[in-house]
Amino acid sequence: MTSHPIQLADIEQAAQRIQGHAVETPLLEFHSLNEQCQGRVLIKPEVLQRTGSFKFRGAYNTLASLSPEERVRGVLAFSSGNHAQGVACAARLLGIGATILMPKDAPPLKIRRTREYGAQVVLFDRETEDREAIAATLTAESGAVLVKPYDDPRVMAGQGTLGLEIARQAQALGLRPEVALVPCGGGGLIAGVSVALHSQFPQIAVYAVEPDGFDDTGRSLAAGSRQTLAPGGHSICDAILTAAPGELTFEINRRLLSGALTVTDAEVRFALRWAFENLKLVVEPGGVVGLAALLAGRIALEGRCAVVVLSGGNADPALFAETLLTTD
Amino acid sequence: MTSHPIQLADIEQAAQRIQGHAVETPLLEFHSLNEQCQGRVLIKPEVLQRTGSFKFRGAYNTLASLSPEERVRGVLAFSSGNHAQGVACAARLLGIGATILMPKDAPPLKIRRTREYGAQVVLFDRETEDREAIAATLTAESGAVLVKPYDDPRVMAGQGTLGLEIARQAQALGLRPEVALVPCGGGGLIAGVSVALHSQFPQIAVYAVEPDGFDDTGRSLAAGSRQTLAPGGHSICDAILTAAPGELTFEINRRLLSGALTVTDAEVRFALRWAFENLKLVVEPGGVVGLAALLAGRIALEGRCAVVVLSGGNADPALFAETLLTTD
Secondary structure, eight states: OOSSOHHHHHHHHHHHHHTTTTTOOOOOOOHHHHHHHHHEEEEGGGGGSSGGHHHHHHHHHHHHHOOOHHHHHEEEEOOSSSSHHHHHHHHHHHTEEEEEETTSSSSSHHHHHHHTTTTTEEEOOOOOOOHHHHHHHHHHHHHOOOOOOSSSHHHHHHHHHHHHHHHHHHTTTTTTEEEEEEEOOHHHHHHHHHHHHHHTTOOOEEEEEETTTTHHHHHHHTTTTTOOOOHHHHHHHOGOOOOOOHHHHHHHHHHHHHEEEEOOOOOOOHHHHHHHIOOBBBGGGGGGGHHHHHHSSSSOOOOOOEEEEEEEOOHHHHHHHHHHEEEE | TSSSOHHHHHHHHHHHHTTTTTOOOOOEEEEHHHHHHHHHEEEEEEEGGGGGGGGHHHHHHHHTSSOOOHHOOOEEOOOHHHHHHHHHHHHHHHTTEEEEEETTOHHHHHHHHHHHOOEEEEEETTTOHHEEEEHHHHHEEEEEEOSSSSSSSSHHHHHHHHHHHHHHHHTTTTTTOOOHHHHHOSSSHHHHHHHHHHHHHTTTTTEEEEEOOOOOOHHHHHHHHHHOOOOOOOSSSSSGGOSSSSHHHHHHHHHHEEEEEOOOHHHHHHHHHHIIIOOOOOOOGGGGHHHHHHHOOOSSOOTEEEEEOBBOOOOOOOHHHHHHHTOO
């Protein structure tokens, strides 16, 4: 593992940096889910994290690593929502100015929350405007530091703290997870979590779970190199819609992942409702894909112990309500 | 405290009985809630309990205390839902037959779940049929043991285990809660919790929270004796609609409670939605009243540490969806 973009030590340092600022989310077990899956399922509800998703971990670790000069220049991020909130909240805590570029069609709750954390939100049209060009103009004006959503070792190390917690919490229960199901967009979360989990459980099989039509990591794993999807896919999983894996994240994921699974929008909606009824947790579409894969039978536990990461809970109320009503 | 219907020792015994069967729910803290309330708020999310509410604790403790002869006769309970599920699930685990009398207008999810636990569900019409008479007929036929929803020392001791957990978990964080807000119907939960919390934090102020129009415990506390409300009230908090406090529960509550607070349906809906957006927890109307009281400013924390019990999460999907949509 010596050539990985991040090492276990980076994650341990990140854990120290975020301590007292991020929440140590619990590791939960539900009799109903164990029975349903005929195994032992440990839920890591990162919906309970500050800002409602794991993104705060990586954002805080990155911003806390900036030099005094960089802090003065402020930060810039582009994100459809969860990274935006993570960066905005971390920036406020550290007294750093933040500008966030968000698509106009991002869930309204995510836009509102990002503003509430004190960030300056700049909206753009996904169809007609060029995000990179706007970002370039903004950074040229202000000198702001770009905080990438996943392809940055500081971000990946921050997300990896979630894996360290899982390992410690599972060990406290006397358990050794054999499978982990982790939502995957650009791959920063699963890269960090894989490094952490493999350090404690070398035999664990970590699977990326992606929305149908956005299986860039799955295709890249199959091909052995980064693949870019053609545009035009559609999915309700707004938080994890990427066209290609990150360069650094894939460097880790191609070596540590056991494979990738996909789920349909219908399976995601079923899982959202199942989590509502049985886990009493509010999960957003992109955050529930691991559970969706499990409930859809994409992987059979057969008595094994699995960890499922519920990576975010910033569900749009209208979409959530519609999901509860239409599958009634 | 020597003349209380239950003692700390009863709760400690109940804790041993339910161990490994009930979930030790975590004690959660949310930065957003602390900021909102200008204090330190510890959330006890009993929505994560087996069967989705605290009722499993008391039901399991009671059923596990039955003699072999009683077990053979089976159990009977009447309940609009959460006690029903608690008894049905505990009965299944202990191999005891269960019959549950439920009102026809109970939330469909609660009726379905009770059946799924294997109980025989008998529906009756609240308006035209006499629950007590039906129960008397059923017990006369089968000899089944009636499991009361709250006015039984075994039930109260079981619910008290939730208070023991809060005390231990708060102490592990180095905190001494000064206030506790607990949903109150017949008063079994708050009676057990009060005994447990007062044993560890003698100065704590425990408040019953009731729906507007169902403030039987509040009126009884004010009068110094059990008061019965006139019929005709209406509230969405189906789980905690009682006309009078229990005899045994009030014996404890009149001595240990600091007071009672009420919340309106509108405040309950606001809190349901607030919990959805900020805590990512699914709470049912009757379970969220403590949070509703806090958010409505019924009690000012002013830097103090408070515990809020979210007692159940078996929310009807249609009502929940409507709440998300109408307050948008």
